[in-house]
Amino acid sequence: MTDKTTDAVKTTDVTPPDSTVVRAGTLSYLFPRRSALIAVALSLVIALVTALAAFASSTSMPFSDTVAGLLGTGDSATVMLVRDFRLPRIAVGLLVGAALGIAGCLTQTLAGNRLATPDIIGVNDGATAAVVASVVGSSTGMIGDWWLGPLGAIGAAVLVVLCAGGAGHRGYRVLVVGIGVSTLIGAITDLVMSRENDNTAGGVFLWTVGSLNGRDWGVGTPLALILLILVPLALVAGNRLQMLRFDDDMGSALGVNVRLVRACSLALAVALAGVAVGIAGPIAFVALAAPVIAARLTGPARVPVLGSALTGAALIAAADALGRVIAPVEIPVGVVTSVLGGPFLLWVLFGSNKTGAES
Amino acid sequence: MTKTTTDVAASPATGLGLTVEALTAGYPGRTAVAGVDLELPAGEVTAIVGPNGCGKSTLLRAIARLHKPDSGTVRAGDADVWQLTRRRAAHRIALLPQSPQAPEAVTVAGLVRYGRHPHQGLFRQWSREDERAVRSALEATGTAELAGRRLDQLSGGQRQRCWLAMVLAQETPVVLLDEPTSALDLGHGVEVLELVREVAAGGRTVLMVLHDLAAAARYADTLVAMNDGRVVAQGPAREVVSSELVKELYGIEADILRAPGDDSPVVVPRRG
Numbered sequence: 182m183t184d185k186t187t188d189a190v191k192t193t194d195v196t197p198p199d200s201t202v203v204r205a206g207t208l209s210y211l212f213p214r215r216s217a218l219i220a221v222a223l224s225l226v227i228a229l230v231t232a233l234a235a236f237a238s239s240t241s242m243p244f245s246d247t248v249a250g251l252l253g254t255g256d257s258a259t260v261m262l263v264r265d266f267r268l269p270r271i272a273v274g275l276l277v278g279a280a281l282g283i284a285g286c287l288t289q290t291l292a293g294n295r296l297a298t299p300d301i302i303g304v305n306d307g308a309t310a311a312v313v314a315s316v317v318g319s320s321t322g323m324i325g326d327w328w329l330g331p332l333g334a335i336g337a338a339v340l341v342v343l344c345a346g347g348a349g350h351r352g353y354r355v356l357v358v359g360i361g362v363s364t365l366i367g368a369i370t371d372l373v374m375s376r377e378n379d380n381t382a383g384g385v386f387l388w389t390v391g392s393l394n395g396r397d398w399g400v401g402t403p404l405a406l407i408l409l410i411l412v413p414l415a416l417v418a419g420n421r422l423q424m425l426r427f428d429d430d431m432g433s434a435l436g437v438n439v440r441l442v443r444a445c446s447l448a449l450a451v452a453l454a455g456v457a458v459g460i461a462g463p464i465a466f467v468a469l470a471a472p473v474i475a476a477r478l479t480g481p482a483r484v485p486v487l488g489s490a491l492t493g494a495a496l497i498a499a500a501d502a503l504g505r506v507i508a509p510v511e512i513p514v515g516v517v518t519s520v521l522g523g524p525f526l527l528w529v530l531f532g533s534n535k536t537g538a539e540s
Numbered sequence: 541m542t543k544t545t546t547d548v549a550a551s552p553a554t555g556l557g558l559t560v561e562a563l564t565a566g567y568p569g570r571t572a573v574a575g576v577d578l579e580l581p582a583g584e585v586t587a588i589v590g591p592n593g594c595g596k597s598t599l600l601r602a603i604a605r606l607h608k609p610d611s612g613t614v615r616a617g618d619a620d621v622w623q624l625t626r627r628r629a630a631h632r633i634a635l636l637p638q639s640p641q642a643p644e645a646v647t648v649a650g651l652v653r654y655g656r657h658p659h660q661g662l663f664r665q666w667s668r669e670d671e672r673a674v675r676s677a678l679e680a681t682g683t684a685e686l687a688g689r690r691l692d693q694l695s696g697g698q699r700q701r702c703w704l705a706m707v708l709a710q711e712t713p714v715v716l717l718d719e720p721t722s723a724l725d726l727g728h729g730v731e732v733l734e735l736v737r738e739v740a741a742g743g744r745t746v747l748m749v750l751h752d753l754a755a756a757a758r759y760a761d762t763l764v765a766m767n768d769g770r771v772v773a774q775g776p777a778r779e780v781v782s783s784e785l786v787k788e789l790y791g792i793e794a795d796i797l798r799a800p801g802d803d804s805p806v807v808v809p810r811r812g
Contacts, residue, residue, distance in 0.1 A: 195649050195674045195687065202666050211665040424657060426643035430606055434637070435710070436630030436658035481645040 199480060216488065219478045223491035227275065230495050234274075234502035235267045269397040274501045274514065275494040276404045277393070277461045278471070282493020283415045283486055284454035285468030286475070287446045290422045290484050292356055295529055298468040299334075299454035302359030306366040307337020308458035313370045313385055316377065327400050330459015331452055337366055338451040391464030391515020393501050400460045407456055411449060412490065418446045419486035464515045466522025467493050473529055554743030556617035556632065556713035557582050558603070563612035565595075565602045566769075572598035574769035575612070580747055580762070582713065585740045587750045587760035591789055595769040596749045597718065603747070604635040604716050616714050630658035634712040636703055638719045642691050648702045649687040652677055655709030677709035680742075681735060697728030704735060715739060717748035721755065733759040753789075757781050757805045765789060781805035 196202060199215035236247040242259070249255030250263030285298045299305055311333025315326065345358040370389060374382050387394070424437040432439045454468065475488030497514060500521065504512035560578040564571065572595040580586050588596040601607035603614050605621060614621040616632040624632070634655075642651060655677065656670040678684040681701045686694060691702060700720065707715060717736065721729035729752075737759060740746045750756040756763055757777035765773040765780065767789055773780045778798075786794040786807055797806040 195653070195671055195678070197653060197666065204668070207667065208663045209665050209667045210663065424654070427654070428637065428641040430635070430637040431640045433606055433626070434604055434630065434635035435654065436627040438626055482650065
């Protein structure tokens with residue numbers, strides 16, 4: 182019996198699966214082979230989607246010219262057309278998708294529930310209400326500044342957490358209170374819309390379904406800078422969030438400050454979702470779908486923060502391009518993701534729960 | 541199973557006792573633990589017994605840094621546990637909660653690796669030390685054959701041994717167990733308690749909360765009986781367990797018999 186055990190130990194590989202250990206002296210690093218491979222593959226998908234989206238714009242131009250324009254190797258008119266007129270919108274879409282993907286990944290892991298997205302905890306509605314409400318004070322009837330989005334999101338999140346009495350206990354209470362608060366805040370958006378004339382309400386409506394129309398570097402640059410700060414923080418948080426997959430007692434006993442990790446992750450998710458909604462409106466389902474797809478791709482051993490970002494980016498850029506080619510009049514990206522997201526939600530709800538073992 | 545004992549003994553995490561001094565802890569409007577003193581030597585198993593609500597779980601939680609005491613100190617070796625950082629404390633004290641929840645779809649090896657978390661960092665993600673500790677924990681608990689299996693596909697007894705392996709991989713001198721046998725049948729319960737004895741024999745200090753007085757009397761070196769937040773009796777089981785103690789703790793009449801072999805007390809409740 183003893184010998185058998187010993188043999189099993191000798192032949193058992195206890196190294197984390199899908200990883201390569203790199204050691205130097207007392208330092209050691211686990212290179213996540215599978216996650217890295219998936220990240221490279223997703224980046225290629227994003228490059229392809231970017232090229233197709235630039236190609237799919239209304240003016241006719243051969244695909245080879247579009248790619249040359251993107252790479253800066255075409256003639257100057259082509260380069261200008263692609264880079265100055267088509268690329269900004271695509272880039273904003275990619276960034277917004279990355280932000281929503283990470284936000285969804287964080288909230289889903291926090292709550293231990295794949296349906297727990299920023300939409301559900303009232304963050305999107307808060308951001309929407311803040312931006313829409315700003316239209317009231319505006320004489321031109323134009324949508325207000327994007328930075329009202331994160332402010333509204335933070336306001337809604339603080340309200341939800343206060344009403345729920347803290348962010349503890351796997352966030353179930355936060356979820357339930359969030360549903361109530363988002364309904365309340367949604368009513369504010371509706372009230373504002375009903376008070377405006379048809380023209381303004383039309384513009385506001387377009388924004389409230391989520392659209393990338395007319396988004397350029399004016400919003401893209403601040404978004405990129407914000408993500409430059411938030412994404413590395415989210416990657417660190419994702420590493421710690423792994424330990425929240427245990428119950429709180431076990432997590433604490435393993436040396437994790439469970440409350441701090443939870444609070445920081447929630448704050449990051451709120452900020453990311455708020456910025457994204459402020460810029461592109463509440464684009465539905467990306468925050469739900471991106472982390473689920475990323476988790477399928479990278480396996481259950483890690484919290485797929487990077488994978489969710491890349492998947493979210495690809496999803497939004499693809500949906501936006503699709504919305505521009507399938508109908509004579511552009512369909513807003515939010516409508517496209519809603520149409521595609523419905524069946525996906527049903528798949529998540531009723532589909533197989535198999536996530537596969539770690540190794 | 542004798543060989544496993546030497547493996548546990550070979551681990552570096554041994555030799556620190558646990559001292560509890562004048563510990564008081566409670567909840568708003570209620571004192572659950574009222575001035576408890578304990579002195580647990582390394583290499584021994586101590587079991588806390590008592591009726592529901594006697595404060596034994598709160599005491600364990602206060603020692604495990606899960607419930608902040610109102611006053612008093614908890615020392616592992618010379619260090620005040622509540623003065624350490626969370627991570628440092630996790631180097632000294634490990635806890636197995638009563639019904640721990642595992643990450644979704646985790647494998648046995650994956651679970652045991654999580655036990656190394658307090659020893660890991662950004663640039664110390666998987667050291668040779670981690671590898672050795674996980675191997676030795678798997679071997680000590682006889683779960684090496686299960687390493688690649690998914691935890692949720694194992695039986696209750698196997699699962700509990702895997703959780704113990706994770707706690708052992710943490711390589712702490714003090715190990716706390718909250719009702720480690722509550723969900724197990726007699727056979728698997730005994731298996732786990734035998735394992736707990738081996739862990740202590742390797743030099744660690746083991747403190748467990750047990751519902752089952754008979755099992756506690758049989759497997760613990762020292763019995764701590766609690767009632768109403770206080771320690772009412774403390775010492776080797778065969779000296780402590782009496783009809784009077786059973787009546788004081790549980791309010792029932794019982795006879796105490798002696799087990800053949802080691803004379804450990806067996807509680808037989810009288811029928812009314």
